[in-house]
Amino acid sequence: MTERSGILAAGNWIVDHVKLIDTWPGEETLAIIGRETQGMGGAPPNVLAGLARLGAKFPLSGAGIVGYDAAGDWILEQCAKLGIDTRLIIRTNEGPTSYTDVMNVERTGRRTFFHQRGVNALLGPESIDLAFSSAKLFHLGYLLLLDRLDQPGKSKSTAAAELLDSASSLGFITSVDVVSEESNRYPRIVLPALPHVDLVFLNEFEAGHVFSTEIRVNGKIDVNALLKTAHALISAGIRQWVIIHFPEGVLAVSRQNKTIFQPSVRLPGEKIIGSTGAGDAIAAGILLGFHDDLPMERCLEIGVCAAAASLRHPSATEGMEPVEECLRLGQEFGFRESIFGSGD
Numbered sequence: 001m002t003e004r005s006g007i008l009a010a011g012n013w014i015v016d017h018v019k020l021i022d023t024w025p026g027e028e029t030l031a032i033i034g035r036e037t038q039g040m041g042g043a044p045p046n047v048l049a050g051l052a053r054l055g056a057k058f059p060l061s062g063a064g065i066v067g068y069d070a071a072g073d074w075i076l077e078q079c080a081k082l083g084i085d086t087r088l089i090i091r092t093n094e095g096p097t098s099y100t101d102v103m104n105v106e107r108t109g110r111r112t113f114f115h116q117r118g119v120n121a122l123l124g125p126e127s128i129d130l131a132f133s134s135a136k137l138f139h140l141g142y143l144l145l146l147d148r149l150d151q152p153g154k155s156k157s158t159a160a161a162e163l164l165d166s167a168s169s170l171g172f173i174t175s176v177d178v179v180s181e182e183s184n185r186y187p188r189i190v191l192p193a194l195p196h197v198d199l200v201f202l203n204e205f206e207a208g209h210v211f212s213t214e215i216r217v218n219g220k221i222d223v224n225a226l227l228k229t230a231h232a233l234i235s236a237g238i239r240q241w242v243i244i245h246f247p248e249g250v251l252a253v254s255r256q257n258k259t260i261f262q263p264s265v266r267l268p269g270e271k272i273i274g275s276t277g278a279g280d281a282i283a284a285g286i287l288l289g290f291h292d293d294l295p296m297e298r299c300l301e302i303g304v305c306a307a308a309a310s311l312r313h314p315s316a317t318e319g320m321e322p323v324e325e326c327l328r329l330g331q332e333f334g335f336r337e338s339i340f341g342s343g344d
Contacts, residue, residue, distance in 0.1 A: 048061075098118035
């Protein structure tokens, strides 16, 4: 049997229209657009483009749905430039390619998203020919933003859980990412997927919403709540690692109760242009190392350095560079203090 190699990423394929604005306006008032850019968005393109820019030496392939429109053409063109295999991306006339207008306040870096679901809403388990792929890892995202996969499945609580179970049966290592939304849907959609997942990526907001927990209190990470939530996710069935990221750094907790925290790069504020895609940059860096069987400590370091590189550009991935260049950012600027204190 041929040894599996590479990463297949499936889910939301989006065109991001990122606009840097001077302020967030109230209703019926004006904000000035100072700069704008277009980039790919969504978990699969962000992670795959990030891996390509980091210099991944293994195959990269995507699965999902785009429209027969200019945006769909553009996504496929960008993938071709990056060497991403798009044979599992379906095209349809049933709607537009998904897009998001991202309003990024230049002074604060805070983002607001206006999203058109488009044909991503049509993606179901039958849309992804897993048997066609010989990739080592299957990455799915974003749960809570994939209408059909978030719905009840035929044999499991969600169609996403069925898809991830099928991927596991075929020999994939599986990982998932989640979108941030203000809702009570997290337990119903996220928890059923976890027993079929090796690695889960969440930020502190998403992780807290799975169990109705506040991880950030008065602007600071509540370490006890963070650890309690990570262990609850492990107990919910994650097979290898829970990874929770936030501006201060990234926490990884293993099924064997190993706990690792990597602080983020102390990137100067004047170098931060936008935070769109920073979570996916962390995922790309971690998956790069994980695919190559590096220790999780090294994977997390690559992840935070990739995220720091991404912050230097308003798009999700264009600030990223080959992995050694990203790691130099950590060497140059150092890392933040650990949220666990000087002893960790």
